[in-house]
Amino acid sequence: MKSVIIIGNSITAEVLYNLIKEDDRYKVKCFAVDREFMSGNKFQGLKVVDINDIPQLFNNTEVKIIIAVGYNNVNQDREVIYSRLRDLNFEIETYIHQDALVHTKDIGNGCIILPGSVVDPCCKIGENTVIWSNVICAHHTIIEDNCWVASGSILSGQTKIGKNTFIGVGAIIVNEVNIGEYNIIGAGSLITKNTGDNEVYLTKAGERIPFDSFNYAKVYGY
Template sequence: MKKIILAGNAITADILLFYLRQDSRYQIVAATVDDGFEAAGNIDEVPSIPLSRLASEFAPGEVLIIMAMGYNDLNRDRASLFERLRAKGYALESYIHPDARVYSVNPIGEGSIILPGAVVEPHAQVGANTMVWCNATLAHHCKVGDNAWIASGAVISGQAVIGANTFLGVNATVVNKVSVGDFNVVGGGALITKDTKANTVHLARSAEELRYSADDYVKFFGV
């Protein structure tokens, strides 16, 4: 059984803790965060250790790290802690949930996470420190860069490329052979059909309120 330190102690860590406690491959022993954030999170019965004290309590060879941070500042915070942990000599575990389906022969990037229901098709590539949330689809020959966040239900079509530090929202779709630039924000439900530039934002139009009441709509149009 692998001894695990969670890098993070907030909501993402709380979700990962639930999955990991049901996975016989792992034993969660602590969480680590930047100094001063030990009390900011709240994960059940897992002590938070400031990064400055981590090596004195758990030597790099004793534990593995699972990245358990969110996507704050376009994943820059996540990337920063990832690199600092590596510099201290810690190994970053690539966590694939047992209910994920990974068919690619390409290794999942260091420190990346593939959650239940996600599908990674043949020849797809996932970079380091990337989160692939539940029920996302990474189609054949696509490439996802480092420090990316792929939210639940997102679809990356065949041969598409997702740049580093990009956030792809819930149910967003990137069509075949399209490249999404680094540091993009692609909102929930957005459809990307053309290449995008770095550091750009792409949002789907929000659903507008109709002039009909719900009762009138059902009466005249059905559901």
Template sequence: MAKVIIFGVLDTAELAHYYLTHDSADEVVAFTVNREFLKETEFKGLPVVAFEDVETIFPPQEFKFFAPMTGRKMNKNREKIYLEAKAKGYGFISYISSKATLFNNQIGENCFILEDNTIQPFTTIGNNVVLWSGNHIGHHGQIKDHVFFTSHVVLSGHCVIESYCFFGVNSTIRDYLHIAEGTLVAMSASVTKATEPWGVYMGNPAEKRPIPSHKVY
């Protein structure tokens, strides 16, 4: 059992607190946010402290860290906090739902894997990966660091997913594909061929689309 500090006080942090409290042996002891967003000193009955000071209040030798953040800016925000907490000396937990189906898969740290995910044999998952509920992750694949799957994504077998990818709800990826770094797969898109780095893919079959000039991922 680890004593855990959660980064954030918004919906995802609240969900993480619920899951860890009701479906893990770990104990949440505090929350932390960047000082500029520190509006309240308590959340869910637990202290909230400035991230800039967290290691002096909750020493890394005694506490673990969890940053279950969204995929904003193609997972770069979550990566930033993950790396900064690591630089402070923290180790990380991962949460894997008891209602997920796994087969002795290798899974990295600071992963948030919710209910009804099926991760088939011989697929590995890197660090700082989010799998929201209800995804099918096919066999003999590799998901690298800082990736976000929303819900009901079908990833077929033998796929390699590079870092910083994002998969929208109900998207589908055919087998044996290489999904390049920073690929954004839109909701309900069907990817049938390898992608290019930092491309946005929409449609069925999915095609690369230009990023609108006003849009920041």
């Protein structure tokens, strides 16, 4: 059983903790954040320590780190934390949930792959990348470092996702499309052509139509 420290004390950390505590491969020792983000000395019933105190409190041969930090600032906040902890000579654990179907070993350090996701053979996942639940990464997909792929997204065969890109819930990237670095691909977007760096793609939000639901159901058979 591996002893781990979870970095974070917000929603992402809460989700990861509740998955990991049911996983008999791991034991969570504590949470850690920068002192300015401490809202108390406990989170989910466990101690919260300052990231800077980790080397004094723990031996780097005895604990590993799981980074449960969100995608703020186009994933750059998580990237900075990853670099800091690596410089402290702590191993950044790649956490793959047991209900994820992962058919490649080409996965970088510090990745997170959550339940229901499928990663096909011949895919390559860079360091410090998060693949949330129920994502499909089809064959020969390449995801570079520090990306976040949200629930239900589909990355079709031979797609490439540039570093620090955020892929929103339910987005679809068509086969052989290259997504640039530092992109934001909004929820539900369908991307059929290559994108440049630092670009944003959003789909139009659903609009209310002039029917109530019961009349609409009568007309359209719902």
